[in-house]
Amino acid sequence: MRMKDIENAQKRTDAKVRYAALHLEELRQYPRRGSGDDFERSHQEAFLYQLIGVRDAFLQELNLYYRCGLTSQQVRLDRIEKCMRAQNQVCPELQALSALETEPGSWLNVAKEMRDHSTHRRSVPRIFHVGGGDDSRITLQDPRTKARVPGDQMDVFAMWQREMAALISRLRATAISEWKSNNKMQRTR
Numbered sequence: 001m002r003m004k005d006i007e008n009a010q011k012r013t014d015a016k017v018r019y020a021a022l023h024l025e026e027l028r029q030y031p032r033r034g035s036g037d038d039f040e041r042s043h044q045e046a047f048l049y050q051l052i053g054v055r056d057a058f059l060q061e062l063n064l065y066y067r068c069g070l071t072s073q074q075v076r077l078d079r080i081e082k083c084m085r086a087q088n089q090v091c092p093e094l095q096a097l098s099a100l101e102t103e104p105g106s107w108l109n110v111a112k113e114m115r116d117h118s119t120h121r122r123s124v125p126r127i128f129h130v131g132g133g134d135d136s137r138i139t140l141q142d143p144r145t146k147a148r149v150p151g152d153q154m155d156v157f158a159m160w161q162r163e164m165a166a167l168i169s170r171l172r173a174t175a176i177s178e179w180k181s182n183n184k185m186q187r188t189r
Contacts, residue, residue, distance in 0.1 A: 030043070051111060068080055092174060105142075
C-alpha cells in the first residue's frame with residue numbers, strides 16, 4: 001500500500017466536502033429562493049449528491065486502510081463488510097457509518113434517502129409555509145414518511161454538511177490510527 005494512494009483517496013473525500021459546501025453557498029446566495037427553477041433544483045440535487053459522495057469517497061479510504069484489495073469500482077459498504085468478515089476483523093468506522101445511515105430519522109439516513117429520491121425519482125421534497133410565524137419558510141420533507149424535517153432547508157443542509165465533515169474527520173482519525181498500528185505490527189514480524 002502506497003501512502004500516495006491513501007493521500008489521493010483523502011483528497012477526493014475532502015474535495016467532496018468542499019463541493020457540497022460550494023453548492024450550499026450558491027443556494028444561500030440565490031435571490032430567487034423557493035422558486036423551484038432549474039438553478040435552485042439542480043443545486044439542491046448537486047448538494048445532496050456531493051454530500052453523500054463524501055460517504056462514498058470515504059469508503060474508498062476504508063478499503064485502503066483495511067487492505068481489502070477491492071478495485072475502486074468494487075468498493076461498496078456491503079463489500080467492505082464482507083472483506084472485514086473474511087479477515088476476521090472489525091472496522092469500527094464502517095460500523096459507525098452503517099449505524100448512522102440505517103438509524104431511522106438520523107441526519108445521514110434522511111440525507112441519503114433525499115439524495116436517492118432526488119437522483120432516481122423526483123425532486124427534493126419541500127414544504128412552503130404561508131402565513132403565521134413560519135411565513136415564507138421552506139422546510140424539507142422526508143420522502144418516505146412525508147414528515148417535515150425540522151428547521152429551514154438551508155439551515156438543515158448546512159447542519160448536514162457540518163455533520164458530514166465532522167463525522168469523516170473523526171472516522172478518518174481512528175482509521176489512520178488503526179492503519180499505522182497494523183503497519184508497525186507488519187514491520188516487526
